[in-house]
Amino acid sequence: MEKRVYPRFIMLIFSSMLFLVGLFSLFFLVLESVWIAAIITLPVAFALSFLLSRYMLTGIIQPEINRQLTIQQKGEKQRREFSANVSHELKTPLTTITVLSDMMAGGMVKPEDTAPFAARIQAQAERLIGIIDEIIYLSEFDEGKAERDFIAFELEPLVKSVIESLEEKAKEKSVAITLEGEASITGNSRLIDELLFNLIDNAIKYNVEGGTVAVTLALGKVTVRDTGIGIAPEHHSRIFERFYRVDKSRAKNTGGTGLGLAITKHIAEHHGGKVTMTSTAGEGTTMTFEF
Numbered sequence: 001m002e003k004r005v006y007p008r009f010i011m012l013i014f015s016s017m018l019f020l021v022g023l024f025s026l027f028f029l030v031l032e033s034v035w036i037a038a039i040i041t042l043p044v045a046f047a048l049s050f051l052l053s054r055y056m057l058t059g060i061i062q063p064e065i066n067r068q069l070t071i072q073q074k075g076e077k078q079r080r081e082f083s084a085n086v087s088h089e090l091k092t093p094l095t096t097i098t099v100l101s102d103m104m105a106g107g108m109v110k111p112e113d114t115a116p117f118a119a120r121i122q123a124q125a126e127r128l129i130g131i132i133d134e135i136i137y138l139s140e141f142d143e144g145k146a147e148r149d150f151i152a153f154e155l156e157p158l159v160k161s162v163i164e165s166l167e168e169k170a171k172e173k174s175v176a177i178t179l180e181g182e183a184s185i186t187g188n189s190r191l192i193d194e195l196l197f198n199l200i201d202n203a204i205k206y207n208v209e210g211g212t213v214a215v216t217l218a219l220g221k222v223t224v225r226d227t228g229i230g231i232a233p234e235h236h237s238r239i240f241e242r243f244y245r246v247d248k249s250r251a252k253n254t255g256g257t258g259l260g261l262a263i264t265k266h267i268a269e270h271h272g273g274k275v276t277m278t279s280t281a282g283e284g285t286t287m288t289f290e291f
Helices: 007-030 034-105 111-142 154-167 167-172 189-205 233-238 247-255 260-270
Strands: 151-154 174-179 184-187 211-217 221-226 275-282 284-290
Touching: 034 111, 034 184, 111 260, 151 275, 154 167, 154 174, 154 189, 154 211, 167 189, 184 189, 189 211, 189 221, 189 260, 189 284, 260 284
Parallel strands: 174 211
Antiparallel strands: 151 184, 211 221, 221 284, 275 284
């Protein structure tokens, strides 16, 4: 069983002991026995001070020091992992752009293949810009510099705008998107737009051919439900971690970086809310933004 320490009780004992020592000292001083009072008071006071300081160090200060060290070590580990992942994510599109542009510059590309090569370079450049934008988003949250221009607005027009921007992507997979309900929120419209885009984009990206995405607005809640591939239970606890991807090979094909849900989580918390997930492999996923 864990041993519990009661700081107030311990402090009360020390205070009582010091009070008694003070009474004895006062008694002898009244009797004009200064030396006796000094002989009694000084050693006892020194011993009590030593015990009190030792208790403060081992019982209160040292655990706090250990806690802060643990937080610092965890932060350093996360920064190292983040730096390694960023380097890898940036290197991939940059390498592709370099190789393709070198081939074009060296005359190794036939005239009829120039357009496809240029299209691949453009796609990788857009991916690179997307990664940088996401990293900037996260750095703003980490440094407490995220936008706080909060206003009250209706969510329905914003959701419709996001759905329209993803319409082509949905058509490519024959995914039908529905929207129902009404809701309003007080927040930053740009950040909320990013949050909604990430949730709906993922619902399309990891859906099946001919699947559906249902967006529901309600009081203090936005729900995005899809009929996609779902997520196995062992991945649920890590899904909001930076650069975490359930299926790396699939993410490579879909262009995912593993930062979208991490950003979504930060945006939700920035608005005093949270994002939760329920998912079953092979059946689909439901993401809920509560605010």
